[in-house]
Amino acid sequence: MATDRTDEGVGMGESGRPRRATVLDVAKAAGVSSATVSRVLNANYPVAEATRTRVQKAMDELGYVVNAHARALAGATGRTVGIIVNDVTDPFYAYIARGVERQATRAGRLCLVCSTQGEPARELAFVDMLHERRADAVILVGGSYDNKGYATELAARARAMAHQDGPTLVLCGRPSLGPDVPTAVVEYDNEGGGFALTDHLLSQEHRRILFLGGPPGLSTTRGRIAGHHRALRLRGIEPDPLLQQTGAFNRRFGYERTRDLLKAGRPSFTAVFGANDHVAAGAVQAIEEAGLRIPGDLSVAGYDNVPLTRDLRPQLTTVHIPLEEMGAEAVRRVLRDPDEDSNSPAPGRTVRLGTHVVVRDSVAPPSRR
Amino acid sequence: MATDRTDEGVGMGESGRPRRATVLDVAKAAGVSSATVSRVLNANYPVAEATRTRVQKAMDELGYVVNAHARALAGATGRTVGIIVNDVTDPFYAYIARGVERQATRAGRLCLVCSTQGEPARELAFVDMLHERRADAVILVGGSYDNKGYATELAARARAMAHQDGPTLVLCGRPSLGPDVPTAVVEYDNEGGGFALTDHLLSQEHRRILFLGGPPGLSTTRGRIAGHHRALRLRGIEPDPLLQQTGAFNRRFGYERTRDLLKAGRPSFTAVFGANDHVAAGAVQAIEEAGLRIPGDLSVAGYDNVPLTRDLRPQLTTVHIPLEEMGAEAVRRVLRDPDEDSNSPAPGRTVRLGTHVVVRDSVAPPSRR
DNA sequence: CTGAAAGCGCTAACAT
């Protein structure tokens, strides 16, 4: 394929292999200097109309394509935003990624998506690669585990990158690394959401609520549980450890654990608070298979408000998170929106987005028995 | 942030701004030449153990980070695979993207994800940007519209890129641009799937089948319809134009169109063939709201086999497409798998993956009335 | 408005 004989212009070297046109080739063809070519390329400097068209024509004829690497090397940035997620097929990440993509595009950047495929250890490697590529921002998405060593490593990266004015590290949906670590952070209120949802359940007279799923050490899980506990205690209910079954964020965990709990006899709870919507969907399936009705026999609520919540029957009560907006905000922390009021104040380094309960049909007062 | 005073090593120029360490700085600090530093960096050439450690130490102390752009410029490739999709939040694309990501990672590449956000016109711009970045491959995902001018443009890009041995264009789930256009292609059998699913419906005694959704000009839609028609004719049924309602690939279209059709009185069809699972989900909702039962009153089938199909009740009969595998194959067309039998034959430029019907609970013989 | 020339940071011959 590469040895196509229809050589169009640039000429091949002695080797007979086609060579890419460079600014110099264009310059020669147009009878100008490479500097002038660069100027029409970037349109950042006055160039005579006639010259410009001559250069443009030469570019077209030679099939010239700038080399982004040479360009990045010569000065500018990499014009790239990097985003690191767990799994692109999980809507939680996909919607955040979409927000990042949208906003990055507005800012004239391309979006490098890295997936750790569930291995947090790969995060650091990706951070390094993005640093090597001189990305403008490295956005870390989703909760983190409470691991001192890891946090130190990450903080060191953040410092090194800031120090060399490399990429800015942005924490998106993950707690800050501390006030002295140079990062931007986009948070949403897990504690508040956990509180609000639990309060909703309590207001429907539920007193025995099963908190189900979420990796136990993950900041996200911990936040949601913290809010859950606060709401409980506010009504004088001491959290029962047996009603707190953490594990994972997936459907299977929700299904299996609920099934097992239901198999053990009459459930000791009247409502399930799924740590996220997938877990809740699993619980719904197990409940359905056990021949119980939702919300008649058991109430179920989720968290995240992904589209799945509307495909379930009954539709799932959940907590809405502005996922796409979070992604966009992450980029805005670092890159100013070009078509925004240009003398508006520079964005702060950290922002906290609100969440709210979305009431649908999967929660009702428990039946009296 | 960038004016952190704790300068660690490299020293600032007269300007007082920290400067990034380069191979030369490392070389100086380790008392070797830049070539040696490059050698330990790439581990592609023998270097004395003692020297290596000395260099490593210097790198650590200086906080050295290679510049991927300089590296790419100096010879090597961009070490990047680009993928262009419509929408990252659509599972169809997300799963393909995951396959691409996985395989790209195996081949030591990073994955640049570009989303056209539903505007096919942006595809070409992305192709150009990826060319500029010297990606190894540019993977175009999903069906295409039958547009002569556009195809010509794309073919020109493919030729130019091949000619300059730039990125290889890979068509993933989209028809070839012709045998003379240098691209790789990963197909799956839309016609065959449409045939198989329709045949399944026919085998359940359905004779009036509504084909619903899919952008009318899209290759994907056309393929599925073609198979649908072939199956119909094979049983001596002439396709009824009234039973072919194309439009879009989303849930809303499926919902609204089905609702309207049902409002018009007793439906003239006994089964719905949704052009994809989202459309089918919309149809399911409309049918449910009309007070009809699935599959008792009406059967519904989808296409793609995305996870949603298992959240619906009844679970949806559909056609499985190996989405993730398609993404992986797209990368394999271009980049050899490193830990694969190294003397296995080079992969062909085009491959066609199979699909199959997944029978679940949304299809049953029509009730006799 | 345009040109000349000095890098940007790295790799890969070619020497030693």
Place this chain on the structure above:
DNA sequence: ATGTTAGCGCTTTCAG
């Protein structure tokens, strides 16, 4: 095993 050196393709002062 290690050093020297010539670029890779572009941008950007600095002159004119």
